[in-house]
Amino acid sequence: MIDPHEVVAARRVLGRQLAKYRQAAGLNQHQLAPYTHYGRSTIANVEVGRQNVPRRFWERADAVLDAGGALTAKYDELASLVQRQRREIAQASVARREAPHDDSGVLSGLLGHSLATVDQGRQATAALHEEVVNTTVTAGADRLLQLFLQLDAEVGGDDLYEPMTRHVGRLARAVDASPRPATLHSLGQLSQMTGWLALDGNRHGAARRNFTTAVYVAHETDDGSLAASALAYLSLQATYRDHPKRAQALAATAVQAAAKAPTPLVRTMLETRLARAHAKLGNRPESLAALGEAQEAYGRAGAADEPLWISYVDEIEVNAQAGACYLDLGLHTQAGAALARAIALLKARRPERVRDHVHYLSRLAKCRLLAGEVEHACQTGMEALDLALTIGPSRVVERIGEFDAALASVNTNAARDFRERFAVFARSR
Incomplete structure (x- = not known):
C-alpha cells in the first residue's frame, strides 16, 4: 500500500520545482500570483507542499515560467500517485468486507498499516496484538481495548467495527453461558468501544444498541462511571444527529449517574458532553459553565487511577x-x-x-x-x-x-x- 508520506513528499518535490522555475524567471511570489489566478499565500504554501491546487494552476505556471510543461507533467505524476492510493484504499476495503471472518488477520493487517505510518516507538504494540489474538474470548479485555483505542485513533472506526462486533458477540454468548463479574465487566467496556466505532462509521442503530448494552451491563456490575460514560456517548450521538434537547437531557443524566465521585478524567469528559449539548442549543452561560467545570476537573487529573477506556481524554x-x-x-x-x-x-x-x-x-x-x-x-x-x-x-x-x-x-x-x-x-x- 502506498505510504501517505510518499504523497506528501511528492507534493513537496513539486513545490520546490515551482520555486526553482519562479526564481529562474526572476519573479517573486507576489509577481507570480496574478498569472496563476491565486494569491501570494497560495504560492507560498504550494512551494512548501502545504497546499494542493488543480491542474490548471500548473498549466498557467508552466506558460508564464516557460517551464516547457515540466510542472504539469510532475503534477500529473502526483495526481496518478494519489489516484493509485485511493484505489488501494478502496480495494482493501472491499477485500476486508469479502474476506472470511478471521479477526486476527484483519487486526494484523490494520496494525501493520498503522505501524507503517507512525514512529518506530509504537512497534511495541505489535507484541501486544500478538498476545491479544492468542487469548481466549473472555481474557485480555484490557489488552484488546488498548489495541482498539490505538487503532481507532490511527485508522478510524470503519475498518475496526466488524472485527470488534464479532468479538463482542462471542463475549456476549460467554456471558449467557456463565455471567461472571469479570466477563460482564469486559462486555460492558468492549460494548461501549464497539458503540463508538459504530458511531464513527455513521451506523447509528448499532451505536445505540451497543451503548445501551454498556449502560445495562454497567448497572449490573455497579460501575457508575461506565454507565455515565455510555450515556454520555448517547448524548454525543444525539449532538451529531442534531437532536440537542435529547443530547442535553442525556448528558445531564450522565452527570447524575456519575454523582458518586467520578475520577477527574471521567468528570472532564462528562462536562464537555454537557457543554457541547448546551452549545448546540445556544445556551451560552450553561455551556461556558460546563466547560469551566471540565477544565477544573482536568486540572485534577493524575490524582486517581483512571479506567483504560477514558485514556483518550x-x-x-x-x-x-x-x-x-x-x-x-x-x-x-x-x-x-x-x-x-x-x-x-x-x-x-x-x-x-x-x-x-x-x-x-x-x-x-x-x-x-x-x-x-x-x-x-x-x-x-x-x-x-x-x-x-x-x-x-x-x-x-x-x-x-x-x-x-x-x-x-x-x-x-x-x-x-x-x-x-x-x-x-x-x-x-
Whole structure:
C-alpha cells in the first residue's frame, strides 16, 4: 500500500520545482500570483507542499515560467500517485468486507498499516496484538481495548467495527453461558468501544444498541462511571444527529449517574458532553459553565487511577471540545484559538491521531471562513482533505462536508477548487 508520506513528499518535490522555475524567471511570489489566478499565500504554501491546487494552476505556471510543461507533467505524476492510493484504499476495503471472518488477520493487517505510518516507538504494540489474538474470548479485555483505542485513533472506526462486533458477540454468548463479574465487566467496556466505532462509521442503530448494552451491563456490575460514560456517548450521538434537547437531557443524566465521585478524567469528559449539548442549543452561560467545570476537573487529573477506556481524554481533547463549543456558540475567535492549540498539541504529542486531526482542521477552516479569511480557510480545508485520504471513517466526510456547505455562496478560485476536490473525495467514499 502506498505510504501517505510518499504523497506528501511528492507534493513537496513539486513545490520546490515551482520555486526553482519562479526564481529562474526572476519573479517573486507576489509577481507570480496574478498569472496563476491565486494569491501570494497560495504560492507560498504550494512551494512548501502545504497546499494542493488543480491542474490548471500548473498549466498557467508552466506558460508564464516557460517551464516547457515540466510542472504539469510532475503534477500529473502526483495526481496518478494519489489516484493509485485511493484505489488501494478502496480495494482493501472491499477485500476486508469479502474476506472470511478471521479477526486476527484483519487486526494484523490494520496494525501493520498503522505501524507503517507512525514512529518506530509504537512497534511495541505489535507484541501486544500478538498476545491479544492468542487469548481466549473472555481474557485480555484490557489488552484488546488498548489495541482498539490505538487503532481507532490511527485508522478510524470503519475498518475496526466488524472485527470488534464479532468479538463482542462471542463475549456476549460467554456471558449467557456463565455471567461472571469479570466477563460482564469486559462486555460492558468492549460494548461501549464497539458503540463508538459504530458511531464513527455513521451506523447509528448499532451505536445505540451497543451503548445501551454498556449502560445495562454497567448497572449490573455497579460501575457508575461506565454507565455515565455510555450515556454520555448517547448524548454525543444525539449532538451529531442534531437532536440537542435529547443530547442535553442525556448528558445531564450522565452527570447524575456519575454523582458518586467520578475520577477527574471521567468528570472532564462528562462536562464537555454537557457543554457541547448546551452549545448546540445556544445556551451560552450553561455551556461556558460546563466547560469551566471540565477544565477544573482536568486540572485534577493524575490524582486517581483512571479506567483504560477514558485514556483518550487529554489536553488535546479538552481544547478540541472547547473549540467545538465556541464554534457552535458563535465565538469564532475563541474557537479558532482553541482548535489551533489542539492541533499544535496533536502534532507535537500524538501525530498518529489522523482522524482527530482531520476533524480539528475542518472546524478550524470553518472558523477562518467565518472570520472572512476565505483563502486561508480553503487552504486549511485542503489540508484536511489531504489527511482524510489516508483514513476511513464515514464521519470524516460529514465533518469536511460542513465546511463545504459553508463555502456554497463563496465564489473565489480557492473556494471553487475546494468544492471541486471535495466532490471527488465524497464520491470516492
